[in-house]
Amino acid sequence: MAVVAIDKKDLLAFVGKALDDGELARLVTDLGMPVEKITESEVQVDITPNRPDMFSAEGLGRAISSLAGIKTGLRNYSATDSGVSVSVERSVKKVRPYIAAAIARNVKMDDALVKSLVALQEKLHDTLGRRRRKVAIGFTDFNKLKPPFTYKAVKPDESPFIPLGQSEPWTPARILKELKQGQDYGYILEGHGQYPLICDSEGNVIALPPIITAEMVKITPSTRDVFIDVTGTSQHAVHECLKIICCALADRGAQIQSVNINYGKKTLTTPDLSPLKTMLPIRTVNKILGMDFTTEQIKEYLERMGHGVEIKEKGKLSVVSPTYRNDIFQEIDLAEDVAIAFGYNNFEPILPQFSSIGKRSPSDVRAGLIRDLMIGFGFTEVLAPYITNRATNFEKPMLGEHPAIHIKNPLTENFTMFRSWCIPSLLEILAASKDQKMPQKIFEVGHAAILVDGKPVEQEKLAAAICDPKTSFNEMRSIVEGVAYELGLKLEFAGLDSHPTFIPGRAVEIIMDGKPIGVFGEIHPQVLNNFGIEQPVTAFELKLA
Known part of the structure; x- marks a missing residue:
């Protein structure tokens, strides 16, 4: 979650009604956002x-206003x-391949807007943008620019310009090395032989995304027309961020204008503010x-969540969702909005309308026996996330990357894939526990997943690790044999x-019925160093099924 601090007076202006603190807190909580x-x-x-x-006063205000019944239904946005x-x-294809842009006309650059816009920009950077790696957003004074624009990549020592807050030209290489913004975000461009630039028709540099904009085009209190550029590595995320920003500015009275993005043979017009249309069966909502609920009730609840709704035919609704709702993908998402508007606390718990006799599954019984066994050996059970990242799963253990299950649109850099084995998770836990007394003996009964012939295969595994100056190959072998x-x-x-991952000559493969099912041994010193572990570690991992 992202903690957002919003000016209360500004928020209530977008709600459209004065609310006491109790009512405001209730409405925000009903939306599913803890206060x-x-x-x-x-x-x-x-x-x-x-x-x-909802990262801004505009977005949260419009959601509260709809839920409270102050202004319900679809809010239409358009761009000329x-x-x-x-x-x-x-040249930008291998560095930062995607860009989207828009122009916001007649912007009233007051303190409330500046504060809200900057906060929205930074929250989008930190969340959807993955600290600017995936998406970065720039704002410049359009009236200081000379369109058309070019988005290209140049060598680090080419195209010097005066960066924001400076008085002399700097090369991109110097910006990344010496300027604070470059030091903070230069890692994003690390390893690339070229850096992306946005330039106008006269060759003036507008921005070095995702690092900094140029001083000559900075926003000032007299700015009325704002050029918005969004660059990144995910075209979907780039377009979604631009839509959110444009809707926020439109709510403050700005007129949004679109920009054509020319990718050679293909041209896109951004932003695309058209709403999403869905046919929603009433039966589906009630089943979920x-x-x-009656058709009229579901229509009312969806309108209180900001959707446009029409009764088109018996048993179905035509639902039009606002362009900024990038979380609406299918019918179940609309059913969730119905539940929010109805109020989760208003649902009455009911017992299932059938009888059954429950019992533990065989795999759970076996897992329980294994847990008791490992605790008897002096180990402590840990629970690690099944979702991990490339660095933890492959790079730190010095394991060559192999086909794995990756998340298409991860929410954070720390969780981008399903782990393919469990030992790295244990090493992460030991690294976080290095100040605790020795020996440290931990185990996990958990799951990992691999790709076999392009299809995901989930595996239940037992993994254990010992961190202690005296631990050895023979100690871990005795545990495995036990x-x-x-x-x-x-x-x-x-x-x-x-x-x-293991010291050469100090690791073996575990074989059962002629097939490899696991491995154990002493962890390589370089791997320990990669995880930040200062004491020797032995570990084993084997498939349970």
């Missing part, structure tokens, strides 16, 4: 990642053609929620010629 605190001047709210449109274009050169004896497993061990 941190409300003061005389500020509201602090935890906004869930699926609703980035500016006639402005951005040409995208092939376990209710018996587990095998107690579980009645007939295991064989085969020496591993090479496994980069």
Whole structure:
């Protein structure tokens, strides 16, 4: 979640009604957003990642206004053609391939807008933008620019310009090395032989995304027309961020104009503010929620969540969702909005309308026996996230990357894929526990997943690790043999010629029925260093099924 601090007076202006603190807190909580605190001047709210449109006073205000019944139904947004274009050169393809842009006309650059816009920009950077790696947003004074624009990549020592807050030209390489913004975000461009620039028709540099804009085009109190550029590595995320920003500015009275993005043979017009249309069966909503709502009731609830709704035919609704709702994908998302508007606290718990006799599954019984066994060996059970990242799963253990299950649109850099093995998770836990007394003996009964012939295969595994100055290959071997004896497993061990995670000659493969099911040994010192572990570690991992 992202904690957002919003000016209370500004927020209530977009709600359209004076609310006391209790009513305001109730409405925000009903939207599913925990309230941190409300003061005389500020509201602090935890906004869930699926609703980035609420990161600003405009977005949260419109959601509260709809839910409270003050202004319900669809809010329409549109963009007129500016006639402005951005040409995208092939040179940016391997660096930062996507850009979207818009122009906001007649912007009233007051303190409330500046504060809200900057806060929205930074929250989008930190969440959808993955600290600017995935998406970065720039604002410049359009009247100081000379369109059309070019988005291209140049060598680090080419195209010097005066960056924001400076008085002399700097090369991109110097900006990344010496300027604070470059030091903070230069890692995003690290390893690339070229850096992206946005330039106008006269060759003036507008911005070095995702680092900084140029001093000559900065926003000032007299700015009335704002050029918005959004660049990134995900075209979908780039376009979604631009739509959220444009809707926020439109709510403050700005007129939005579109920009044509030319990718050679393909041209896109951004932003696309057209709403999403869905045919929603009433039966589907009632089945999901376990209710018996009428068509009129569901229509009312959806309108209180900002949707446009028409009764088109018997048993179905035509639902038009606002352009800023990038969390609406299918019918179940609309059913969730119905539940929010109805109020989760208003649902009455009911017992299932059938009888059954429950019992533990065989795999759960076995897992329980294993837990008891490992605790008897002196180990402490840990629970690690099944979702991890490339660095933890492959790079730190020095394991060559192999086909794995990756998240298409991850919410954070720390959780981008399903782990393919469990030992790295244990090493992460040991790294976070290095100040605790020795020996540290931990285990996990958990799941990992791999791709077999392009299809995901989930595996239940037992993994354990010992961190102690005296731990050794023989100690871990005795644990593995003890587990095998107690579980009645007939295991064989085969020496591993090479496994980069373990010390050469100090690791073996675990074999059962002629097939490899696991590995154990002493962790390589470089791997320990990669995880920040200062003491020797032995570990094992084996498939349970």
